Amino acid sequence: MYGSRFFDILVLDALYAQTPVLELAKEKGWEVVISLKQNSRDLYQSAVRLFASRPPDVTFSETQGHKTYRVQLGDTEGLPFTIDNPEPVRVVRSEEVLERNRYREGQRSRYCTDHEWLWITTLASPAFPASVIRQIGHSRWKQENNGWMDLSKHWAFKHGFLHACQHRPQRLNAAGQREPVPHHGLAAVTLILLIAAALSAGFLLRHSKLVRRDPLTAVAVAAQLRAWISKTPPSIRAPDGTGRTAPTGPQ
Numbered sequence: 001m002y003g004s005r006f007f008d009i010l011v012l013d014a015l016y017a018q019t020p021v022l023e024l025a026k027e028k029g030w031e032v033v034i035s036l037k038q039n040s041r042d043l044y045q046s047a048v049r050l051f052a053s054r055p056p057d058v059t060f061s062e063t064q065g066h067k068t069y070r071v072q073l074g075d076t077e078g079l080p081f082t083i084d085n086p087e088p089v090r091v092v093r094s095e096e097v098l099e100r101n102r103y104r105e106g107q108r109s110r111y112c113t114d115h116e117w118l119w120i121t122t123l124a125s126p127a128f129p130a131s132v133i134r135q136i137g138h139s140r141w142k143q144e145n146n147g148w149m150d151l152s153k154h155w156a157f158k159h160g161f162l163h164a165c166q167h168r169p170q171r172l173n174a175a176g177q178r179e180p181v182p183h184h185g186l187a188a189v190t191l192i193l194l195i196a197a198a199l200s201a202g203f204l205l206r207h208s209k210l211v212r213r214d215p216l217t218a219v220a221v222a223a224q225l226r227a228w229i230s231k232t233p234p235s236i237r238a239p240d241g242t243g244r245t246a247p248t249g250p251q
Helices: 019-028 041-052 130-138 140-152 186-208 210-214 218-229
Strands: 008-013 029-036 057-065 067-080 088-104 107-121 170-172 176-181
Touching: 008 140, 019 029, 019 130, 029 130, 029 210, 041 067, 041 088, 041 107, 057 130, 057 140, 088 130, 107 130, 130 140, 140 186, 186 218
Parallel strands: 008 029
Antiparallel strands: 029 107, 057 067, 067 088, 088 107, 170 176
16 A cells, blocks of 8 residues: 555545445545445434434535535534444535426426435544535545546546456466466556556646646547657757868868
């Protein structure tokens, strides 16, 4: 593991709401914000019952474009993570009513949908209030859209690539059975690909003047870079001395 200096907070899906993940994060000094769903049944049910029995801690509204969110936040600490690991954790709940426009038969109308979100976090409440935890938790969708979707669509990071290790030579093991030879290159290629994607995103978002000045997409910038590196490089051959005479005699 590379340590905590590369990032501070892990924002994870509910699949990672597991004791080994929390233990690793604590060992490395990372903070976590993890979606809480019914796969963590005991903690989920305890949190839902607790929040249902009391009024919300924070209520506010916010507008993003044509969408309006009416938000009720609940925040509690000290709920046991699991029966086997009763270490207390902090849980934040967000009940949201999303109001937006829709068109039916050429007519625009407003309609509302209800949403509920819960997160487990190790972040301390004084420095990270419930509204900030909600913001961090919702930012995981940027990982889905700007991270994984971009990798699969533009960087060929698909299942076929990840399962390429299945197509490799085989050899006999000690029991006389054929098995694929050890394959250590896939991890290296995967890491190189992810590093290249991260560096490209960092260049576009933090350094490129064209992206800041003009509304260029990452695909458009990649097309310009490809066209530039595809050009024939200029000649760097030294002058052949045509039209010159070599000096003679002592100088």
